[in-house]
Amino acid sequence: MLDAGGLFGKRTLMEKEQSRFLCEVTSEFGYDAIGLGDEDLNYGIDFLREAIAEYSLPFTSANVFETATGELLLPEYLKIKRGGITFGICSVLDPDLPITTMGKTESPVEVRDPIATLRELIPRMRDDGIESIILFCHMGDKKTEAFLNQVAGVDICLAGNSRRPYSSERVVGKTCLISGSFEGRYMGQLKGDFEKSTGKLKAFEVDITKLDEKFIEEATMLARIEDFKVHLEEVRLNARGIYKPTKGSDKEQFLTSRECRKCHRSTWDTLMQSAHNSAYTTLSRKGQADEPECLSCHTTGYLYKGGYDEKPPANRLAHVQCEACHGYGTMHSRDGSMLERARKSCVVCHNNEDCSPDFDYDVYWEKIKH
Template identity: 35%
Template sequence: MGGLARRAALYNEIRAQKENVFLLDAGNLFGNRNELEKKQTEFLVRETDALGYEIFGVGERDLNYGLDFLRDVEKQYGFVFTNANLRNGDTNELLFPPYVVRKKAGLRIGVISVLSPSFRVVSMTAQTDNFTTDSPRDALEKYLPELRKKADLIILLAQVGTQELRQLLLDLGEDSGIDVCVEGHAPRQYRRVNKVGNVLLVAANNQGKYAGQLDMLITKDGQVKDAVVTIHGFDEKAPDVEEIRKRVDKFKAENQPETAQVSAFDHNRPYGSESERFLGVSTCTRCHTSEARAYSSTKHAQAFQTLAAKGQQNNPDCVSCHVVGFEYVNGYDRVPHPDTPGRDTLRNVQCEACHGYGTQHDRGGEWAAAAKSSCANCHDSANSPDFDYATYWSRIAH
C-alpha cells in the first residue's frame, strides 16, 4: 500500500518519457480473506484505477472475496481481466475471456493468462462459489493457435509457480508463439533479460513493492529485436504523488496500523505435501559424513549468511533461493512452527534443497539423479548467468 503513491509517480514519469506504454498486471491484486483486507482491497482498487492498467491476469487471490466482488470491480472501474483456464464449476463456462487483443503502435498485442491448478481458489463466499481450473498446458494449446492468427505479439500472464512455469514453457515448445511471459505469484524479480527457449520471462513480484519495465524494440510483424529489463523498487527515496500519499495515510490512520513484528512468511507453497518433512543437514550428516564434509566447504553452506551480510535475510524475494524449500509445504519459514519443528533452521542451500524431502529418502538411486535437475530452479539466467552444470558441479561435487 505504501508503494501506491510512488508507483503512480513512476508511471507518470515513464509515460512522459516513452511512447506506446502498455501497462499489465499478472493478477493477485487482492488481499487476504478477512474483512480488514477486503476494505483495504476496495481502497486499493479505487486508487489503482487511475494508474491506467490495460489488462489484468487472474490469480487465486482475486476470487478471495467471491466472484460478485470481482464482477463489481469490472463494472465499476472497467478493469479487464483475462484468463483461459478458470471455470464456473457448475456451468463449466470460462469465467473470463481467454485472451484479449489490443492495438498499440500499429501492432496487435494478444494477452492470454493462466492460473496453476495447484493454487486453490477459495472465496470468503465459499458456500456459493465453485470453481475448477483446467490444465494450463491444455488451455494454452487450445487458445494459442487462434491467438497467433489475431496477434503479432503474444504476452502470457502466468500465475504459475517458477518450476512449473519453466516446464510449461518448455512443453509448449519453440513454436508456441509466446513472445513474453510475465511470471506472477512467486515473490521474485528477474533483474536481467531471462529467457526460457524463445520466451522472454519477466517478473517483478512481492506485495506491490516493485514494478518491472520491459523496453522492447519490435518490428512491424511482431519480432522482438531488442529487450531491456528495469526493476523499480518503491523505497523511501522514490518520489511519490502527494495527493495519493495523503489518501493512503488517511486510510491507514483510520484502519488498523501495520505491525512491524516479524511474522511467518505469508505466501503460497505450491510444491510438496503435508505428509513430508525436511530433516535438515545435521540428520544427513549422521550417516553421510563424507558428503557432509564436502558440503560444508561450499558456498551453499553459507548462502543465508550471504543474505544476512546484506541485511536481506527477511526479504522473501531473496530468501527463496538461499534456503531449503521456500516454496514447499513444511519448508523454511522465519518463525518456528510447533507442529513441524526445525523449519526456522532450514537456512542455506542444504542437502534437501537439491535432494528433496528427507522423509522420501529411499528411492533406489533415483534420488541422486533427480538432484541434477534442481540447479536451474535457483541458478536461472537472472541470478546465475554463467551457470553450466558440469563446471558448477565440479566445484561442489560429493
C-alpha cells in the same frame, strides 16, 4: 501496463475493504491488462465482478471457468495495439493452487489444464490478427519456466505468484520470461525491438526499479490513504458495534488455560489434544478469524466482559479454553457450580441445528473427558 494478478488481499473483512480501495487506485493507474491470481477469488465471484464493473479493471483469464455455468469467468484474452503492433494478452492460473473463497466451503471455479488451454488458444489468437503474444503465468517462477518448455508461440511471459524481484529476465525456448514481484514493491519495464512486418520480438531489455524511499510520496495519494484508514477504522468499529461485551461481570477475570495448567496438568494435556484447542485456527484457515459472528463459539469469553478480543492481551483467549466451559477462573468455587456450568455449556456452542448436528453429550464428552 501489465500486472500478472494477485491484486486482492487476504481472506479477512478488513483486507476485503482494503482490496476495494486498491481496485479504485489501480484503475486510475490505467492498466492495460491484469491476470487472474488465486488471491483474486478470495472474496468470491460476485466481489470480483463488482470490482471489475465499478473500476473497469481489465482482468483476463483463459483457464478459469465458473462451476455453476461452465462458462469462462473472464475475457479469454485481450487485444491491444501499440507502436503499430497488435498484442494479445492472456493469462493462465496454476490448477494446483487451492482456491478458497470467504464464506463458502466449495470453490466457485474450475481451473482447467493450462497447457491444453494454450495449445488450443494460441493458434486462434494468431488467426485473430495478433502478432505478439504476452502471457501471464500465475504459477510462480520455477514452475513457469518448466511450463514454457511445453507451450510454443508465447513471445513474452510474465510469471505471477513469484517473489523474484531483480534481473529475472531469461529466454526459455523462444519466449522472453520475466518474473513479477510482490506487494507492488517493484516496477519492471521491458523495451522490445519488434520486427515491423511480423511483430516478432527480436531483442529486449528489462529494467527493474525498486519503489523505495528514493521516490517521493505523492501528497494527494497520501491524503487519500489517511482518509481510507479512518474509513477502515469505522468499518472495524461497526462490525464490532453490534457485538459489544455485555455479558458476565466486571469483577471476574478470565485467566487463560495456562493458568489452570499450574494445578490441573493432566486436564490441560487433554485440552491440548482436543479440537477445542484449534478452534480459532479453524477460523483463520477459513479466513474468517475477524468475523464477530464466528468468534463467540471459536474463542473463550467473546461477548463477555474481559473475554476474547483481537487486541492483546485478550487475544490469548483464542480457541475454546477451560473457561469457555467452566466460566471465569477467578470464581474458582469448589461447590460444584463450575461443573454444573460446564455440563450446560456444550449446547451453547454445539447448538444442534447449525454447527453440530450430531451432538450427543455422552458421545462428545467421551472424546474430551477429564
